[in-house]
Amino acid sequence: xxxxxxxFRAFIEDSYTFGAIAANHALGDIFAMGAxxxxxLAIATVPYGRERIVEETxxxxxxxxxxxxxxxxxxxxxxxxxxxxxxxxxxxxxxxxDPAKVWRxxxxxxxxxxxxxxxxxxxxxxAAEMRAKAKGRWxxxxxxxxxxxxxxxxxxxxxxxxxACTDLTGFGIVGHLIEMTRxxxxxxxxxxxxxxxxxxxxxTVKAGILSSLQPQNLRLRRAIxxxxxxxxxxxxPLLFDPQTAGGxxxxxxxxxxxxxxxxxxxxxxxxxxxxxxxxxxxSQQAPIRISYPALLxxxxx
Numbered sequence: 001x002x003x004x005x006x007x008f009r010a011f012i013e014d015s016y017t018f019g020a021i022a023a024n025h026a027l028g029d030i031f032a033m034g035a036x037x038x039x040x041l042a043i044a045t046v047p048y049g050r051e052r053i054v055e056e057t058x059x060x061x062x063x064x065x066x067x068x069x070x071x072x073x074x075x076x077x078x079x080x081x082x083x084x085x086x087x088x089x090x091x092x093x094x095x096x097x098d099p100a101k102v103w104r105x106x107x108x109x110x111x112x113x114x115x116x117x118x119x120x121x122x123x124x125x126x127a128a129e130m131r132a133k134a135k136g137r138w139x140x141x142x143x144x145x146x147x148x149x150x151x152x153x154x155x156x157x158x159x160x161x162x163x164a165c166t167d168l169t170g171f172g173i174v175g176h177l178i179e180m181t182r183x184x185x186x187x188x189x190x191x192x193x194x195x196x197x198x199x200x201x202x203x204t205v206k207a208g209i210l211s212s213l214q215p216q217n218l219r220l221r222r223a224i225x226x227x228x229x230x231x232x233x234x235x236x237p238l239l240f241d242p243q244t245a246g247g248x249x250x251x252x253x254x255x256x257x258x259x260x261x262x263x264x265x266x267x268x269x270x271x272x273x274x275x276x277x278x279x280x281x282x283s284q285q286a287p288i289r290i291s292y293p294a295l296l297x298x299x300x301x
Contacts (some may be wrong), residue, residue, distance in 0.1 A: 001095070001096070002033050002102070003094050003095075004026065004092070005092040006061065006093070007088060008088060009087065009088040009091070009154050011126050012126075014059045014244050015061045015062070015064070017088065017298070018064065018066040019060065019064025019065040019150065020067050021143070022061075022064075022065065023040075023069055023165025023246055024146060024148075024206050024245040025073075025245040026040070026247060027149065027150070028092035028150050028246070028248075029167055030095040031103055031150040032150070033165070034085055034097055034101055034165065035095030035102070035156055036095055037069075037073065037095050037099035038096050039093070040074050041076075041077055041093065042076060042147040043079060043081075043089065043091070044080070044081040044082075044088045044090075045060075045082050045084040046081060046082075046083055048084070048085070057097050058146055062227065065089070065091065066149075071096075071149070072220070074093065084239050096245070103164060103165040105164055105183045105184075106183035106184045107163040107183075108163055108181065108186050108276055108278045108300065109186070109253070110276070111254050111277070111278065112163055112252060112253060112277075113254055113277055114177070114188060115157070115162075115249070115257065115274055117150065117153040117247035117250075117264060118269065119197035119201075119247075120169070120196070120201065120243055120246065121195035121204075121241060122244045122246065123211030123241040123244075124209055124211060124214075124237070124238070125138055126139070126211075127209050127211050128209045130247065133204065133207065133209055135200060138198070138200030139288055142200075145198060146244055148245075151271070152248065152269075152284055153269055157260065159263075160253075160256040160263075161256055162250040162251060162252050163252070164180055164248075165248055165249070165251075166180060166185075166250075168243050168247050169243050169244070170213060170217075170243070171217060172217045172238075172241040172243065173190070173241075174218055174220050174239045177190070178220060182287070185281065185288045186278050186281055187284070188288050189279060189288070190239070190275060190276040190290055191208035191276050192233050192235055192290060194276070195273070196272075196275075201238060204240060205234070205237040210284065211241060213242040214242070216241050217242060222286065223288050224286055225284055225287075225289040225290075226289055226290055229290070247272070251278055254277075261274060
């Protein structure tokens with residue numbers, strides 16, 4: 001059995017959609033371990049108000065969560081609710097997996113391609129939305145990305161022998177990749193131009209609009225070997241952008257990655273991409289280096 005819990009405050013006004021996104025975010029940990037979701041307990045904080053309004057809000061957020069949970073086969077077994085200053089919601093999720101097949105953050109091998117199944121940019125886009133600086137179509141596309149389950153992506157990655165996996169959430173690309181390279185005793189190269197970005201994300205970071213978690217994540221920039229050159233790239237801030245219900249970040253053997261990407265594209269992840277490669281552990285203190293002109297698109301440098 002594997003277990004995980006996620007809980008955070010609402011960042012959109014639509015309670016139903018927020019419940020669905022929060023459920024997807026919570027399930028991401030289970031799928032990133034290669035497990036099947038079995039049951040969940042809900043944790044909800046509903047804003048103070050008249051009893052009817054409180055009940056309607058709770059109903060909406062739970063309905064959104066159930067919409068995401070039911071297709072996975074997981075059962076919502078119960079939960080706990082309370083009243084507070086603002087809406088917040090999350091799930092504690094249980095899953096089952098063969099112990100010999102559990103994905104961990106360790107296990108990356110030199111030569112593995114680094115695969116990302118969904119584009120990044122939710123942190124900066126919703127920071128822009130809070131300032132009324134984001135276009136509606138940007139936010140709509142970001143919401144659709146957050147509502148896309150990682151379940152089928154995990155199944156695809158399993159079929160192609162992924163060596164390690166994690167879901168991309170609050171620590172951003174660099175933060176989660178550091179966890180994986182340290183656990184696996186390897187280094188990594190990232191290709192800036194290959195990283196898929198949500199529509200509008202590049203525009204909002206260029207305008208200096210960043211998530212409130214960005215400064216904390218940016219402290220991890222010391223893990224990048226060529227930081228002075230890397231920081232000049234316009235997409236550099238998005239390496240540290242915290243994600244909500246982000247995609248899966250995985251290592252896939254180089255000989256299988258082209259077919260894996262092709263299948264991800266037809267399975268419902270059209271922006272899945274190879275964003276780098278795993279290298280042997282070097283004597284360098286910083287485990288990540290940035291590559292610019294070359295794109296890994298077919299399993300080749």
